[in-house]
Amino acid sequence: MLQPIDIHKKLIEIRSKQTNSINTLSWVQTIFDEIDVQQDSVLVRLLKSPINRRQNFFNIDKVSTDAIFHISQIEKICVDYRLRFLDTKYFKGDYPQEVIAKINKLEEEHNTVLDGFKIIAPSKLFTLKEADDPLLFAPMGNGYYYLIHKWGRDLHPLRKAKFWAIKNVENLLFAVLFASILGTFITKNLFYGDMSNFGHIAVLFLFYVKGIIGMFFFYWIASGKNFSAYCWTSRYNKIS
Incomplete structure (x- = not known):
């Protein structure tokens, strides 16, 4: 039986092929850059992002390596499955409460205020309110993005072939x-x-x-x- 496509797992598979010979901590260390961003509520920042900056500061000791992806890996997923990777100000779907909670938790853990959010989703989600597997990212700098949350349904297993x-x-x-x-x-x-x-x-x-x-x-x-x-x-x- 065909299983739905989990884009998060596909991103991890692509990244593992590209970084299997690189020390994880060493490449994580190179992508951090501290900045100041405007102090707005989480939802307002999501609806207007990017407000001020397109990079964020993360504490290297508290990041999850399963959530860090390079723009080249994101591009491959988007091209293979015909998805868009755009600023959240263009996103027309709704944000579940888990998204707000995760952003608040990340900001507290990393002592920062996130900005420049981007989202992976089918193009229809930037014009209509649907629920097909959006993935919310925050930019880390140097072409890297941190996955904050994935919600909605997984993609149909035949979407890539389609x-x-x-x-x-x-x-x-x-x-x-x-x-x-x-x-x-x-x-x-x-x-x-x-x-x-x-x-x-x-x-x-x-x-x-x-x-x-x-x-x-x-x-x-x-x-x-x-x-x-x-x-x-x-x-x-x-x-x-």
Whole structure:
């Protein structure tokens, strides 16, 4: 049975592949930078973030290494599963009480006031109130982010496969070629019967390539979509 996708666990898997030969404490130590941020309530800061700064101070002795991720690891998750990584001021969903409590606890433990919050979520959560697996982060500096809380439902296990073809241009071309080859061999006898030859197959293949690309870009342009690799940090749905 297919299991839902836990993005937090996927981030840990990606990070472990990239840092398995690096001493954890040594790379954690390099990402801290003390700053002052505006003293507002947690919810106000979430709704307006970033207010003042995009880095936060954390006490190295009290951080959880399972919560620290580099922007490159976040990018891979967002591109693979077609998610957005944006400032919380663009987030339209609701924040559960656990989020407020965790931020208060973190600020007390680390003797700081957090700012510059970012969130990983499907693009619809930045326009509609839904509940699909948002992850709230606070920036640490040097490209690193600290995971504060994850809530909502885990992602569908087939989400990565669903959006694989529009991950980037290369994937789209491969998908078009595969679909054209498959369509050609499924329907060649329907069009040509037993008299099909290489020329007939080539013409039919090109017909499918042209047709699939045409329909795809007609829908793509009409709906204003973009490839996952280019829109994971964009707050716009339209092609830029």
